[in-house]
Amino acid sequence: MIVPLEHVLILSTILFLLGLVCVLVRRNLIMILIGIEIMLNAVGLLLVGASAFWQQIDGQVMVIFLMAMTSAEVSISLAMVVYLNRRKGTVDVRAFDEMRG
């Protein structure tokens, strides 16, 4: 393996944290979705790296599934964003706090 595993780990951790911070800090629904995508891709990257390191195909298979699932998820999420936007006229998460106790 050309790239050392440590680099892959560090990169994917950075990506994951970036995505996490994006999800936690941003208030725009679409940005939150993007943050989630980034976290998913960080995990995918880690899976591919690990698969190459141990010379096992399982990780890559998992990533293919992950991609398929992610595309489905994104399409549903975006549809919901459109729907929510139509309901309240905004995509700010602060507007959607009806579940507060």
Place this chain on the structure above:
Amino acid sequence: MTLLLALIPILPLFGGLVNACFGSRLPRPLSALIACGAVLGSFLATLGCWPGAAGEGLKTTLFTWLQSGSFSAEVGLLFDPLAAIMALMVTGVASLIHLYAAGYMEDDSDQARFFALLNLFVFAMLTIVLADNLLLMFLGWEGVGFCSYGLIGFWYRKTENAVAGRKAFIVTRIGDLFFTVGLLWLFARFGTIGIEAINSRAAELDPTTLTLISLLLLGGACGKSAQLPLMSWLPDAMAGPTPVSALIHAATMVTAGVYLLCRMFPLVSLSPLAMGVIACVGVLTAFYAATCALAQREIKRVLAYSTMSQVGYMFLAVGLDSVSAAMFHLLTHAFFKALLFMGAGCLIQLAGHENDIFQMGGMRRRSQTVFWLFLAGLLCLAGAPLTGGFFSKDLILATAFAKGDPFHLGIYGLGVLTAGITSLYSFRLAYLLFAGDFRGEELPHELPKLMIWPLPLLALLGLSGGLLNLPHLFGGRSWLSGWLERENDLLQIPLQSEYLLLGVAAAVFLLGWLVAHFRYRRFAERETEVCKQFFLTGWQCDAFFDRLLIRPFRKLCYFCWQGGDLGLIDGLVEGFARACLQWGHAIRFLADGRISRYLQGFAWGLLLIVGWFLLQAVR
């Protein structure tokens, strides 16, 4: 004959049930007619059975009520001389009172309920009188208690009437408890509850048990007959309609205690201690109630206390070993006291529903008839020579005198003193009612004819009641003592002392009259003295019982309510709920509906878990 005997209690039961079930749908006169007819029929049936009563008496068993192992209670009737004379008095007086009640309740909207209860009362009373076992007697005993409760609180819309009914019920129940224990004890000892069986085997008991059982029976009798210390309900019971006071609280129910003691006399008389206690209770109650009657302002309360006092004399007679004297006084008292109560009802009506004798006066001008009839009753009560009350009271006092020992002479002295007070308060009542001018403002109400005409009959019976047991001195044969087969009750005292006793009795009567004449001839509003107030409130007995029993009981209840129920049980349950609620409030801010906050929670949790695993790995 047995059918006729069974009819005696069944007729009033039938009348009561018909009135209870259909009374409100029957036309008005009909429900009164059924009630009167039922009791009158019962009276005629008693007369029909009369020839069979002599000697052993009639016996019949209607059916078996309870049967369990060796225990069996039958609904059996016993019509012996004692039961016969009592049944005749109950049905006779009740018939007259029913007629009077038909006039009295003419305009009442609840007439059917009244007559149903009245008839059921007569049924229950006849059950007591005719029962051949103690359990059936107890059934009647409770029945009269219930009917009395229902009738005292008959006008239940006024709270004090309902309270008076409740008080009567609860106080008599305390007495009933003693009776129940005595009954069960007798069953445990003898294995039977038949009155005759128990009486014939009473000598088998050891003296202590015998005394205790006798005292328990006395306790039961005290409750029903309003004797010390269970007497406080009777004056309050006057809240009921007047015919009820006449029937239940003068003529019949209050004498049930005396009847019980007479019924169980072979058992009770074996214990000298119990007999002494009975005599003491009787004479003390007689004295107590007579002093209370001196100060009362309400006409019916005066009569209530006088009833209590006269029943005390009957107890005294039982305690003196003289069943015939007790029954003699019971009979004459029933006649003249029913007369007095019904007369009082007429007077109240004539005075425009005024109860207070200080507001009456000059009633003679409103109705001469009622005046003479009421006066006849008062003369009997006061013990005017040659009236029924004179002979019966004198027989009791003479019996006490004839015993001769200091204890009984003391009782005799107190009895004579009480007789004097009785005469005093009787004439006080007479002067306040009839002398002078009417002091109130009310106009007389019209008196239905039906309310007048049972009275002369009772007056006749009361005045001539002495003939029932006329002593030899007056040429009589002491018929009642002979009928009850109690020849031992006839006194063997020298002629001189007999004249002396009669003289004393007549003297205290005159003395009472004279004192009343000079004190009450002219009405004057007197200041209420401490002593008078003391008598007016019945020696503060109500306040005493309030302090002794009711307040501690209330405190206990309050403690159980506040401490036990609200504090402990509710505190536990509600405290648990409140803790949950507060906890929920405390962590409520965590769920503020912001997704980012939730996700932050995820992130921190994840960090924690990762940190934990890292720590594990480092170790």
